[in-house]
Amino acid sequence: MIRFTTAGESHGRGIIAILEGIPAGLNVNSEDIDVELARRQKGYGRGARMRIETDVVKVLSGMRYARTIGSPIALYVTNRDWENWENIMSPIAVDLDGEILLKPRPGHADLAGLMKYGSTDFRDILERASARETAARVAVGAVCKELLKEFDIRITSYTLQIGNVTADINSVPAEKIWHNTEMSYVRCPDAAASKKMIQLIKKTGSQGDTLGGKLAVKIENVPAGLGSHTQWDLKLDGRLAQSFLSIQAIKAVEFGSGSKLAAIPGSLSHDEIFYNDKKGFYRNTNRAGGIEGGMSNGETIEISCTMKAIPSLAKPLRSVNLSTKKAAKAEAVRSDVCAVPAAGIVAEAVAAFEIAKALKEKFGGDNIEDMKKSVAAYKARLKNI
Numbered sequence: 001m002i003r004f005t006t007a008g009e010s011h012g013r014g015i016i017a018i019l020e021g022i023p024a025g026l027n028v029n030s031e032d033i034d035v036e037l038a039r040r041q042k043g044y045g046r047g048a049r050m051r052i053e054t055d056v057v058k059v060l061s062g063m064r065y066a067r068t069i070g071s072p073i074a075l076y077v078t079n080r081d082w083e084n085w086e087n088i089m090s091p092i093a094v095d096l097d098g099e100i101l102l103k104p105r106p107g108h109a110d111l112a113g114l115m116k117y118g119s120t121d122f123r124d125i126l127e128r129a130s131a132r133e134t135a136a137r138v139a140v141g142a143v144c145k146e147l148l149k150e151f152d153i154r155i156t157s158y159t160l161q162i163g164n165v166t167a168d169i170n171s172v173p174a175e176k177i178w179h180n181t182e183m184s185y186v187r188c189p190d191a192a193a194s195k196k197m198i199q200l201i202k203k204t205g206s207q208g209d210t211l212g213g214k215l216a217v218k219i220e221n222v223p224a225g226l227g228s229h230t231q232w233d234l235k236l237d238g239r240l241a242q243s244f245l246s247i248q249a250i251k252a253v254e255f256g257s258g259s260k261l262a263a264i265p266g267s268l269s270h271d272e273i274f275y276n277d278k279k280g281f282y283r284n285t286n287r288a289g290g291i292e293g294g295m296s297n298g299e300t301i302e303i304s305c306t307m308k309a310i311p312s313l314a315k316p317l318r319s320v321n322l323s324t325k326k327a328a329k330a331e332a333v334r335s336d337v338c339a340v341p342a343a344g345i346v347a348e349a350v351a352a353f354e355i356a357k358a359l360k361e362k363f364g365g366d367n368i369e370d371m372k373k374s375v376a377a378y379k380a381r382l383k384n385i
Ligand SMILES: Cc1cc2nc3c(=O)[nH]c(=O)nc-3n(C[C@H](O)[C@H](O)[C@H](O)COP(=O)(O)O)c2cc1C
Pocket: 047, 107, 108, 109, 129, 130, 131, 134, 247, 248, 249, 250, 308, 310, 311, 312, 334, 335, 336, 337, 339, 342, 343, 346
C-alpha cells in the first residue's frame, strides 16, 4: 500500500514527509521534486514569506543513486524563515519573549484548535494548520508523478477563476488550455482573464482584503478500473475528494459537470457508450469526469476545486480578545492575498498520490518492472473484452 504522513510547523525548522510503498527501481531525481516545489511557490498574490523561502528537497532515505529501493522515502524541506523564529518556535524550553496571539482569525483554525487542544496561545494551532505543510505534500506528489509517468499518466491543472474573474476557456485553443498554464503568472490559460485577475489581486490586496477562486485538474490516461464500486471507502471519486478537501481553504470539489448536473435531465447528464475496433469502448462526452460507480472509466478524470478567500486579512474582521472577552479586530499577520495558483500545484500533487495509491492497490508490484507487467497484462485483457 502507498501511504504518507507529514510533520512540521510553518515556522519550525522544516517540513518532512515519509512516503511508503513506492515500488523499488523507480528513477527519481531530486531536481524533479524541486521543480514541483518551485511551481508551488509561484503565482501572483503570494505574500512576503515566499520571498524568504526557496524550497529544495533533501532526500533522507529510501533512494540510492536516484532510484527508489522500496524502503520508506523521507523527504525534508527546510524552512528558511526558521532563523527568524528560533526562539518563538523553540522545541526546547527557553525564556519566552514571544507575543501571545489573543485575537483568533475568522476562517482560520485558530479558535476551533484552541478550544480542542486547550492551548492558551493559538500559535500552537496555526503553525500546523498553515499551508506551509503543502510543501511536503507537493514533494510526495512529485515522487508519485514519477511513478505515474511510467504508465503515461499525466496530471495538469490551471486557474479557472479568481474572485469574480472567470477564464473564458472557450476562447482558448484546445491544445493550449492545459499545456500553457505556466506562461501566466496566475496559471490561467486565458490571457485576457489573467490580466484581469492580476489587476483584481492588486486592487484587493491594496484594500487589505483577500481572494479565492477555482482551479481545474485533469488526469489523463488513467486505465479503467481504479477504485471500486464495492465499498464506500474504495470509491475513487470519494478518495480524490477527501484529498482535495484536505487542502487548506478548498471548500468544494466537482467531478465532470459537477453541480451543473442538478439542473440537467438524465438524457443530457450521462456519457453515451460507443464501440469501434480501433478505439474499443469510448464516449463522445465526459460529463462524469472520468469516474462512474467509484471507478475510473478510462476517460480523462476532470475535477474542479473551489478555494475560499484567504482568512488572514490586513484589514481584519471582527473577533474577540481571548483574555478580556471584549470585541477586538482579529490578528493582522503577514499573509498571501490569493493562493489559487499555488493550490493548483497542491491539487496536482494530492491527485498524483491518490492515483498512484489506487494503481498500486490494483496492480501490486514491489518492483516497478513487476508493476508494469501487471498493468500490461490487464490492458491486454481489456482489449479482448
Ligand atoms: C497554498 C496556500 C497558501 C495559503 N496561504 C495563506 C495565507 O497566507 N494566510 C492565510 O491566512 N491562509 C492561507 N491559506 C489558507 C489557510 O491555510 C486555511 O484557510 C486555514 O488553514 C484554515 O483551513 P480551512 O480554510 O481549510 O478551513 C493558504 C492555503 C493554501 C492552499
